[in-house]
Amino acid sequence: MITGEKIMDFDVIKIREDFPILKTKANGKPLVYFDNGATSQKPLEVINAIEKYYNNENANVHRGVYYLSQLATDLFDGSRNKIANFIGAQESETVLFTSGTTESINLVAQTWGRKNLSEGDEVLISAMEHHSNIVPWQMICEENEATVKVIPLNDDGSLNMEVLEERLNSKTKMIAVSHISNTLGVVNPVEKIIELAHTVGAKVLIDGAQAVPHIPVDVQKIDCDFYAFSGHKMFAPTGIGVLYGKRELLEEMPPYKGGGDMIDRVSFEKTTYAELPFKFEAGTPNISGVIGMGAAIDYINRFDWKDIFEYEDILLNYITEELLHIDGLRIYGTTDKKIPVISFLVDDIHPYDIGTLLDQMGIAVRTGHHCTQPLMDHFCIPGTIRVSLSFYNTKEEIDVFIHALKKVLEILR
Ligand SMILES: Cc1ncc(COP(=O)(O)O)c(C=O)c1O
Numbered sequence: 001m002i003t004g005e006k007i008m009d010f011d012v013i014k015i016r017e018d019f020p021i022l023k024t025k026a027n028g029k030p031l032v033y034f035d036n037g038a039t040s041q042k043p044l045e046v047i048n049a050i051e052k053y054y055n056n057e058n059a060n061v062h063r064g065v066y067y068l069s070q071l072a073t074d075l076f077d078g079s080r081n082k083i084a085n086f087i088g089a090q091e092s093e094t095v096l097f098t099s100g101t102t103e104s105i106n107l108v109a110q111t112w113g114r115k116n117l118s119e120g121d122e123v124l125i126s127a128m129e130h131h132s133n134i135v136p137w138q139m140i141c142e143e144n145e146a147t148v149k150v151i152p153l154n155d156d157g158s159l160n161m162e163v164l165e166e167r168l169n170s171k172t173k174m175i176a177v178s179h180i181s182n183t184l185g186v187v188n189p190v191e192k193i194i195e196l197a198h199t200v201g202a203k204v205l206i207d208g209a210q211a212v213p214h215i216p217v218d219v220q221k222i223d224c225d226f227y228a229f230s231g232h233k234m235f236a237p238t239g240i241g242v243l244y245g246k247r248e249l250l251e252e253m254p255p256y257k258g259g260g261d262m263i264d265r266v267s268f269e270k271t272t273y274a275e276l277p278f279k280f281e282a283g284t285p286n287i288s289g290v291i292g293m294g295a296a297i298d299y300i301n302r303f304d305w306k307d308i309f310e311y312e313d314i315l316l317n318y319i320t321e322e323l324l325h326i327d328g329l330r331i332y333g334t335t336d337k338k339i340p341v342i343s344f345l346v347d348d349i350h351p352y353d354i355g356t357l358l359d360q361m362g363i364a365v366r367t368g369h370h371c372t373q374p375l376m377d378h379f380c381i382p383g384t385i386r387v388s389l390s391f392y393n394t395k396e397e398i399d400v401f402i403h404a405l406k407k408v409l410e411i412l413r
Pocket of ligand 1: 209
């Protein structure tokens with residue numbers, strides 16, 4: 001049985017009580033959920049907020065003059081304010097709701113990119129990007145005859161900042177880079193990247209999908225032009241995400257989708273568009289998702305980021321040390337600045353074989369390319385086994401995992 005351990009003032013046993021799924025079994029064994037990079041589990045506070053909305057508060061937003069619609073609208077708008085505060089955005093109108101990081105990046109590529117990229121222009125991305133921060137740029141660059149250029153990595157998985165500086169020039173119009181790599185756990189020096197980009201007038205989009213559940217984010221402090229993230233990786237439901245953008249950029253951008261809610265006045269001769277944020281939010285939004293995301297932020301705000309960071313760092317150091325005791329095991333992404341995401345391979349054993357056998361023991365890890373095929377090409381590997389931890393994981397779970405991994409290797413070797 002997993003009992004966990006009280007480390008510092010961070011009471012993980014108590015925290016685990018907030019997540020009902022952590023008490024369930026997988027293949028008859030206590031669930032050890034180590035795939036938080038793919039999606040996090042949801043606390044009761046979030047589950048209850050969604051249930052309460054459907055039981056007591058369900059109505060469409062921004063449309064009705066009646067009590068229930070105004071109640072739903074207040075909750076919806078309240079969540080936008082919470083999110084703006086959470087990421088340090090000065091104005092809640094600069095926080096747009098999308099279906100997730102993927103849609104947020106596509107929105108920027110298809111609106112800002114369509115308007116601002118032309119023949120000969122360059123978009124810089126990094127070799128560690130998730131496909132959702134590669135393909136949208138390839139699509140728009142192909143259409144507008146611009147070019148995608150890649151910032152390579154150092155052996156430890158960090159960005160090669162020297163090459164970034166070399167590749168940055170007056171043709172660079174956008175740098176799109178992840179705050180934290182979903183495969184390596186490496187934290188990128190986004191402030192430095194943004195500062196450099198702005199010296200040549202380039203804009204910067206930060207893919208924050210893996211950052212928001214692990215580190216405090218302040219979009220004004222880092223001075224990014226766009227910041228994209230998903231709710232479901234930060235304890236909120238699936239199908240809801242955010243795009244933050246600087247007001248002047250969002251105002252200049254054409255709308256993304258046409259429909260209800262995003263208009264000011266429609267006639268067959270001419271349509272004018274609504275103010276921010278509605279210009280980018282056509283149709284009935286994911287109301288329960290937005291409310292669930294507000295509840296997730298309330299939940300995170302109960303903690304001190306310092307405690308989360310320190311606890312997760314203890315887990316990261318512990319699991320890294322334990323893994324490195326295993327013969328033939330190689331970790332990809334070995335910089336100092338990491339969150340507890342560990343990608344590894346053992347000898348030439350296929351990651352799927354290890355993942356499938358771990359699953360038999362109740363342990364959920366991710367295997368494969370993690371939507372970062374170019375990163376796999378960089379390391380000349382087909383995929384990895386990825387363990388991605390959250391602050392509700394425990395050292396004891398790590399012990400269970402290491403013990404299981406050793407057993408699996410005995411079977412496969
Ligand atoms: C770094 C990063 N970017 C983008 C995404 C895409 O997120 P979503 O599928 O929620 O749109 C992910 C998901 O794994 C990710 O880890």
